[in-house]
Amino acid sequence: MNKTIDARGAACPQPVIETKKALETCDTVITIVDNDTALENLRRLADNLNCIATCATNNDGIYVTISKSGASPVAPSAVQDASAVKKTEGATLMVVSQDVMGKGDDALGQVLIRAFFHTLAETDPAPDTIVFFNSGVNLLTGISDVIEDIKILEEKNIKILACGTCLDYYRIKDVIAAGTVTNMYEIKELMFSARKIINL
């Protein structure tokens, strides 16, 4: 059974939520989106659910086809996706919600966050995943003072994630130099399944 979802104009993470829900009862779901962030989020959903994703760009949108590959049927949405949760169970998650450290003086906050990321890159332990949102995504651009340290963290297999909505808002989607795009759906899952959350 197939289903087509028109998610053009839908804000993140609606395309992912609706597609995942549809996959509970359909073998193939075609989701039409209108931006690359939604496309990447759907690809990652397919990955997490062990499905196959293909896409075709037409004049009226990007058609993303997600098909079950013969793996176990997707569980109802009331039950958390076991594979996604298992990956993050016991993990340490760091949340970076601004491009400065602390409140008060932003110039001082910039100094502190530079010092912090240097220390994070040079010493152990480190978190398993770092998610950036709101002004925190500015730290991921090529001209950021901490980008070299973030790249070191990425080389150490620390997952670097940036909220797609925030990248769009700050118009820096095309200039980030580290990390991959995520959505609120995944951010929520990461927060609820982490053993420890460090809020910077």
Next chain:
Amino acid sequence: MTTHAEYHYVLFRSVSETMWADKLLKSKSVPRKLIPVPRGISSDCGVCIRLESEFVECARNELASIGEFRIIGPL
């Protein structure tokens, strides 16, 4: 990759002076990194500017107007 033995560290009297120096060196395109003061130098909380050896003299000249500072290294 540069080893620790090739770094020098510039210490100032205050965070504010460190920030001013960082801004000055940035405006002069001197490669540097603002980092916490290494534990081998001090156990106090503070930040300093780390330079690769080949940029020490250049930085010293540019920072002449700042006032007091110390350059330590290599560790």
